[in-house]
Amino acid sequence: MLLKTDLTSEQLLAVIFDYMAKISSESKLDRVLVLMANMGREMIVADRCTVWLIDEAKQELYTTVAHGVKEIRIPAGTGLVGHAIAAGEPIIIEDAYDDPRHNSDNDKKTGYVTKSIITIPFRNNDGQIIGAYQAINKMTEAGKFAPKDMELLSLAASYAGKSLESVMLHQEIVDTQREIIATMGEIGEIRxxxxxxxxxxxxxxxxxxxxxxxxxxxxxxxxxxxxxxxxxxxxxxxxxxxxxxxxxxxxxxxxxxxxxxxxxxxxxxxxxxxxxxxxxxxxxxxxxxxxxxxxxxxxxxxxxxxxxxxxxxxxxxxxxxxxxxxxxxxxxxxxxxxxxxxxxxxxxxxxxxxxxxxxxxxxxxxxxxxxx
Structure with missing residues (x-):
């Protein structure tokens, strides 16, 4: 594994401003989620970053953007991310396999080895938790996440969560229009x-x-x-x-x-x-x-x-x-x-x-x- 170094203050500001500009000008939900994951990974020099969202209807947590894997769904309240969202508090651990809350099923499927993890819930403008950031495996010589990483990812979560809500509302409007259009089109043809x-x-x-x-x-x-x-x-x-x-x-x-x-x-x-x-x-x-x-x-x-x-x-x-x-x-x-x-x-x-x-x-x- 190629080790890296933490970003300097100048590099960190450049990353933040670059991604904030991209996120604020993006209206596609999938694209915003990709930008969020990339921003979090770069800011705290993680190997992977996952953006989890809450599926209220199915009582599940899911991600369509996780570096290295496809969509993942887990029951609400399970895994580290489930515990972080349920408690409304961030979680940082040095060794995932020493923590009983870690779900190792995906590691077994992919062969990936998860070690250090940091999980931070993010909220909408009303203060409601709508998802969570989860970064995996610190890529510096230290090999574990520090309180500073928690602060940085919390900053990203605070901004991205509010931006994400706006995009999700826009997406809901678009999806509703599509559903109406498809239904009305079928009605017209049936007649x-x-x-x-x-x-x-x-x-x-x-x-x-x-x-x-x-x-x-x-x-x-x-x-x-x-x-x-x-x-x-x-x-x-x-x-x-x-x-x-x-x-x-x-x-x-x-x-x-x-x-x-x-x-x-x-x-x-x-x-x-x-x-x-x-x-x-x-x-x-x-x-x-x-x-x-x-x-x-x-x-x-x-x-x-x-x-x-x-x-x-x-x-x-x-x-x-x-x-x-x-x-x-x-x-x-x-x-x-x-x-x-x-x-x-x-x-x-x-x-x-x-x-x-x-x-x-x-x-x-x-x-x-x-x-x-």
């Missing part, structure tokens, strides 16, 4: 005799196409989340029109087309990123590259890229999935249509990516096929 798997497939197709076009992973995730809402406006279309077995009259077709405007009106006005994106998809997924679509006759890049991608994903699924009222098109026929509609109905760039990523799209279709 039009589609299946829940239809919206799931369109979401996954959209994600693959977005990445293939070079969109950021964040934007691709946003599109995957909101694309199930593309037909949400159908909730306001009368069943007599929406599920009419025969050919629609011109008047009935205009009613069907209005689902794009209705969907947009339902979702517009929100400043939340997901709902704003869902409004775009709901309104623009029937626009055409050549300007012949609806509701606004947008042309080319006037159509938002989310709308252009969803158009391809939606049509591909409509053609390739079997329904009680129609057979699935053969793949050759689908490919022929997309080649013919490249530059007319569909953005040529999206069609090119469609063909490039077709094996992935077919795999998604097979994995999410509708069950009888």
């Amino acid at each position: 039009s005799k589609e299946t829940a798997n239809h919206v799931k497939r369109v979401a996954e197709y959209s994600y693959v196409l977005a990445l293939g076009l070079g969109l950021s992973r964040h934007d691709a995730e946003v599109l995957r989340t909101v694309s199930p809402m593309h037909d949400i406006g159908k909730v306001a279309i009368p069943d007599s029109v929406l599920n009419k077995p025969g050919k629609l009259t011109d008047e009935e077709y205009e009613i069907i087309k209005s689902h794009t405007k209705i969907g947009h009106q339902l979702l517009r006005g929100s400043r939340r990123e997901l709902l704003s994106a869902a409004a775009i998809v709901a309104e623009q997924h029937h626009e055409k590259w050549d300007g012949g679509g609806y509701p606004n006759g947008l042309k080319g890049e006037e159509i938002h890229i989310f709308g252009r991608i969803t158009a391809v994903a939606d049509v591909f699924d409509a053609l390739s999935a079997e329904r009680v009222y129609k057979a699935a098109w053969p793949l050759e026929k689908i490919e022929k249509l997309f080649r013919e509609e490249r530059g007319r109905h569909f953005d040529p760039a999206v069609v090119d990516v469609f063909f490039a990523e077709l094996p992935k799209l077919l795999q998604i279709r097979d994995e999410l096929t509708d069950k009888e």
Whole structure:
């Protein structure tokens, strides 16, 4: 093991300011947890650092960020971290195997040898404990954590705990939006005799196409989340029109087309990123590259890229999935249509990516096929 030295005051300040700046500007929970673990490890020169959170519903403690291992879950109140959280006090020990509170199961699984441990609960703005830092194995010649390490990690825990609460609240809002979007998307499809798997497939197709076009992973995730809402406006279309077995009259077709405007009106006005994106998809997924679509006759890049991608994903699924009222098109026929509609109905760039990523799209279709 390569021994290190404790940080100088200047080095310590540099680490603190660097990580505080990164944490304060980060909104992703997993990323904040990684930054917290890295900050704690660097500040007190530990080999590993784990950030534990409390799962109230399951009465467990868990970590998705632990250097060297994957997610760990333990019953609340167990292990050193459980005792520290239950008591609301930090724990520092020199030899884990001399302390009966230490759970050595993970060491047995991984072959890692835990020796010195420091565990410090952290609190939210209301003073409630929401998790704990746990650093393992001091990497200096001393080989054990000192009171100074306790002070430093307590400082990190105090700052990081309050920052973490803000991120967790943000994540809860985002997760709630996603749940609402997915549920409403399924409701819209059920009314039009589609299946829940239809919206799931369109979401996954959209994600693959977005990445293939070079969109950021964040934007691709946003599109995957909101694309199930593309037909949400159908909730306001009368069943007599929406599920009419025969050919629609011109008047009935205009009613069907209005689902794009209705969907947009339902979702517009929100400043939340997901709902704003869902409004775009709901309104623009029937626009055409050549300007012949609806509701606004947008042309080319006037159509938002989310709308252009969803158009391809939606049509591909409509053609390739079997329904009680129609057979699935053969793949050759689908490919022929997309080649013919490249530059007319569909953005040529999206069609090119469609063909490039077709094996992935077919795999998604097979994995999410509708069950009888």
